[in-house]
Amino acid sequence: MNTQMLNLICSIAFTILLGVIILPILRKYKIGQTVRSDGPESHLKKNGTPIMGGIMMIIVLTVLIIINGVFKPTLFLALVPILGFGIVGFVDDYKKLVLKSPDGLSPKLKMLGLLVFSIVFIALYLYVFRLPLVTIVPFLNQPVQLPTVLFVIFALFILLGTSNSVNLTDGLDGLASGVVAIIMTFFTLEAFKLGNSEMVTLGIMTVGTCLAFLLFNAHPAKVFMGDTGSLALGGAVAAISLILNMPLYLAIVAIVCIIDTISVMLQVMYFKITKGKRLFKMAPFHHHLELSGMKEQVVVMIFWLITAIACTIMYFV
Secondary structure (H helix, E strand, O other), X not given: OOHHHHHHHHHHHHHHHHHHHHHHHHHHOOOEOOOOOOOOHHHHHHOXXXXXXXXXXXXXXXXXXXXXXXXXXXXXXXXXXXXXXHHHHHHHHHHHHOXXXXXXXXXXXXXXXXXXXXXXXXXXHHHOOOOOOEEEEOOOOEEEEOOHHHHHHHHHHHHHHHHHHHHHHOOOOOHHHHHHHHHHHHHHHHHHHHOOHHHHHHHHHHHHHHHHHXXXXXXXXXXXXXXXXXXXXXXXXXXXXXXXXXXXXXXHHOHHHHHHHHHHHHHHHHHHHOOOOOOOOOOOHHHHHHHOOOOHHHHHHHHHHHHHHHHHHHHHO
């Protein structure tokens, strides 16, 4: 059997197996979602739905990366933001859901944790793996050499921005896991085209894990990934884009994540400027669409479709 096909099968099978094991534990200890009262009324029935399901994805990706990394060491570089960001998300979720601390990690501590693992990733990228400091410009397919300082700043922006944008996109049943599966399929195909077997492996394993998680997370969701999963998946997307020298492609293929992130920023700015008024009915933007009368499943399908179209366009240009 082809090694990559085996990785896909293992990522799907092990994620499903862990889901069957972990889901009853989350239910037993009542580690569940608390839905905002000002959100869509249809979400109120989600109160108590198990959360922190991202643990199963992190475990599967970590184990498979370690196994494959013996022969493909660049995978260990990608593991830094996946596992590191996942740990930050886990601590945040644990404080909120298990220790019942209303705020979890403070925004400053959360960002500090993400920053530390981002710096470790960049240091390994520069001084251990010595990967090229270039980025390919979309549509032109032209690699541009970056000075070290500029690359460090740019890489930090990609790592922190991508992880947080995927985190914000995780708000509807199956939304984030589906979007990330599509984006990672794009990068997997690009890695195959570039002959980068390490990133093909990472992409396939992440896609398999997301597809398996969708069995539990698709509407009506039996479990949510929490910050544990969304930050880890954001780390995976950022890592593969940087290692393939294609972070600028995220501006197109991750367009729905960017829209959700910008909507939150605009909402906060507008609220402060107008002293209490809202630009959107609710942010992120996917909640605005729901409150405007669109069904949750329809919003998810539209966001999946937009992502698929964006990825298809970028693959063939």
